[in-house]
Amino acid sequence: MSPAQLTVREAVFDLLRALRMTTVFGNPGSTELPMYRDFPSDFRYVLGLQESVAVAMADGYAAATGSAAFVNLHSATGVGHALGSIFTAYRNQTPLVITAGQQARSILPFEPFLYSDQAANLPKPYVKWSCEPARAQDVPAAIARAFYAAMQQPCGPTFVSIPVDDWEQTSAPLQPREVSRTVCGDPALLARAAEAMNRARHPVIVVGAGVARDGAWQETIELAERHQARVWASPKSARNSFPEQHRLFAGFLPAERARIVACLRGCDFILALGAPVFAYHVEGTGPHIPEGAALVQLVDDPAMAAWAPVGVSIVTNVKLGIRAMLSQPPPRPRPAPDPRIPAKRQLPDRLTEHYLMQQIAALRPAGSVIVEEAPSSRPAMHTYLPILEPDTFYTCASGGLGHGLPAAVGIALARNGSKVIAILGDGSSMYSIQGLWSAAELRLPVAFVIVRNGSYRALDDFGEHFGLTRLPGTALPHLDFCALARGQGVTACRVARCADLDQALATAFAASEPVLVEVAIEDVASRAQMPLGNGKPT
């Protein structure tokens, strides 16, 4: 090897170091092992006990750091297991560089054990870019391209398949480059948007996850206050983008066309910031926005701009777009709209999800992060657990369960000591329960609060939408979350009475290691045949 040459492995690790991807999330197999020869001491390997868990942990980590996370999976089956989480990362617009091992090039013609046929196609269409390099020496450049593509707005996962024999081949060193990541919208269109908003009598703002991803929290508050505009959270938003006790906060739009129109009725201008127009969950007919209203959308995703059914769409980094609007002259002063009516306080007489959310809000430490995947409890969360600080709420944009538990682990890893509170349905948590083991091994301060209602209740509720009164396969009896937690090294307790809740939550919130609190919600506790708990750790 000439001095200017490195092994592919050396060139890749040098590159990963330069790109600040020194944490490897993965689950290894034979086709990846040569990558780990002389694993550098400044790198760490975060093991997920199943590939969907590894990718979701990386998703949480990347979302919390704002920079791409590196993932290494095991050939076709590893990518197959991970696909649900890859889809979620794609919908979350989370930058991930996902690599997977492939069988040795020389035996690929013989369809060997553990090979991946059409490896680069397997994760499509839910990766932004994908390849299996034509030559071993092209692997470092492929990983560099995967990183730059993942980080360009709209961010998302990318994929590189790497044959096992490539790591010992030679390659030239690869210097990292500076590659622009954002796009600032057309200044003339943004000026027109500002003028149109100034002319409006009743402007409203709809905020989506793009506001949080682009760090536009302050700019959004400034723009809303300048216009006295009420601010709605966009349907199913995966991040928090506006202080939910601000006098201008209007609430959460439902994911249904007619109900959105009803919420926005009376406005004559809608500014959608970092949000699709709109995220629907059920069919609908009629207009997408109230009659007579105009709509302007600022989004970083050209596809989202293209499919929006109404309005003017401006492709832009949201923070830069809002700043451009703020640089225009302000509107004439407008009267302040009426604030929201505060929710009625829940009394400690029934252990409902409403009471649970209220007590989490009361007891959670300042700066703690909430990760949610408890579908039928989300309305209670919206009412009783307001999110007040930027970057303190995460859920998934895809609707695919199995993200929340491992994402909470990845976020805790990135936040280095901050308390993370994962509010998880009993059904949802079972899609990726192995994430508890990673939390325990990494000794991360995550409080896993399991909303134990004994069923896939969101589906029971949703059945009514289709006129169904009874559904098969939605009851979840006999699950014992304390046993599942203890079996993976996580302390746990079960609560079945209001009187025991505060102590259990306070203990979990104060702990510097993971703790699971299983909360048996009333009514359904008996249906699920659950033992009673008293909040003491077991």
Ligand SMILES: Cc1ncc(C[n+]2csc(CCOP(=O)(O)OP(=O)(O)O)c2C)c(N)n1
């Ligand atoms: C991967 C995946 N499989 C199935 C579903 C369908 N689904 C939506 S909500 C839900 C129930 C979730 O149950 P749980 O976490 O207990 O919350 P609850 O509905 O009781 O609030 C299911 C199965 C989904 N969204 N994602």
